[in-house]
Amino acid sequence: MTIRRFGLAMAATALLTTSPLAADAESCKTIRMSDPGWTDITSTNAIATVILEGLGYSTDIQTLSVLVGYQSMKNKDIDVFLGNWMPAQQKFIDELNEAKAVEVVTENLPDAxxxxxxxxxxxxxxxxxxxxxxxxxxxxxxxxxxxxxxxxxxxxxxxxxxxxxxxxxxxxxxxxxxxxxxxxxxxxxxxxxxxxxxxxxxxxxxxxxxxxxxxxxxxxxxxxxxxAKVYTLARAGWPAECPNATQLLKNLTFTLDIENAMMSKIMDDGMAANDAAKDWIKANPGALDAWLKDVTTFDGQPGLAAVKTSLGL
Missing domain, CATH: 3.40.190.100 (Glycine betaine-binding periplasmic protein; domain 2)
Incomplete structure (x- = not known):
């Protein structure tokens, strides 16, 4: 290899390693989520929304009954649901699995x-x-x-x-x-x-x-x-289309204490859900370390730094 060709190769490598690369398709930038009207799911949706917004995404949260929400996932009108309570929802999951309509992303709450x-x-x-x-x-x-x-x-x-x-x-x-x-x-x-x-x-x-x-x-x-255990579900195919957002949702697990505190802010203190999420995260910034591990912004920049900046941390 000549010196000139070697220099061009090094320059190209440097460009590849320093330029931000979006991991997710453009269609992933708005994530469609459902909420059955339960304050626990309103709370976890709000935490997800605040973090996703800091990463350059947005969420479109629709209030739908469990039945309609799952049908919407099957029809590919909803991308993500954070409220799959098991075993209470086993019948619905059996039907969705038979249709190969959903994928389990993670268990987000183990001791409900x-x-x-x-x-x-x-x-x-x-x-x-x-x-x-x-x-x-x-x-x-x-x-x-x-x-x-x-x-x-x-x-x-x-x-x-x-x-x-x-x-x-x-x-x-x-x-x-x-x-x-x-x-x-x-x-x-x-x-x-x-x-x-x-x-x-x-x-x-x-x-x-x-x-x-x-x-x-x-x-x-x-x-x-x-x-009970609560799972995060995605419509079939969405994790492959949106691997970076999926990584966040894999990381996004909760405890009874987190959800009880969030729900109290909403139900007892009258806070808007997203404001409650911001308030809780600002008081517990260490939670972001695990939630944002291996996650980038939509345009490929370090995710943790971006979210902390968005929240003024």
Missing amino acids: KFTLAVPTYVAEKGIKDFKDLAANADSFGSKIYGIEPGAPANENMQKMIDANDFGLGGWSVVESSETGMLAEVARATQSKENVVFLAWAPHPMNTRFDLTYLSGGDAYFGANYGG
Whole structure:
């Protein structure tokens, strides 16, 4: 190789190693996400949004029921969902897997739980298990308070009623929003009335109310009081199209403490979700180190530095 050709080769190598290269397709710059209207998913979506915006992406978050959200992923109208609660959503996942419509990105929360609960003053009357409800039907109005129509948990409860399991054949599921359900719980607790409802962790309800999770519902909600794991899903093919954004979502895992704190900021302090996310990250900047490992900005620059700059850290 001549000196001139060697110099040109070195220059080309230097150009390749110093020029930013976008890892993701242009179509990845806006990431379409769904939110069933649950504050835990609103919280994790907000953290993802704040970080993605610092990396030069944007998010388009659509409020959709679980059923519609999954159908939208199947139709390729939604890219990412951070709220795949398992095993409660097993039926939906089986259908999506059969259609090869989604890919699991990561387990984003390992120690959630999700089953029926009562205020502890109700449990102290001896109502601590699913099988204890039927004998006290009148005091409960034969009602179980659930969340939004179409939610898998509501469907599980309706199956339980239809099968007359635990003697609950004459009961009904009251479908409402998360906020509406908790308003009914608050009303009942003020007058120490009996009320049974869907409860889960993470959620500020666990500190707002003195709750007792009911035993006995393993067949419908899983063992260990509805012990659950939450997964991040992507529509089929999206991780290959958007490897850099996918790397962030692989890294983006949470704890009960993180989500409880975020949800409290939104529900108790009245903060907008993205403002709550910025507030939490600024108070816990060390979380960014793991979340942004091996992640770049959309145009290929170091991701951690960019996000810290965007947040004024």
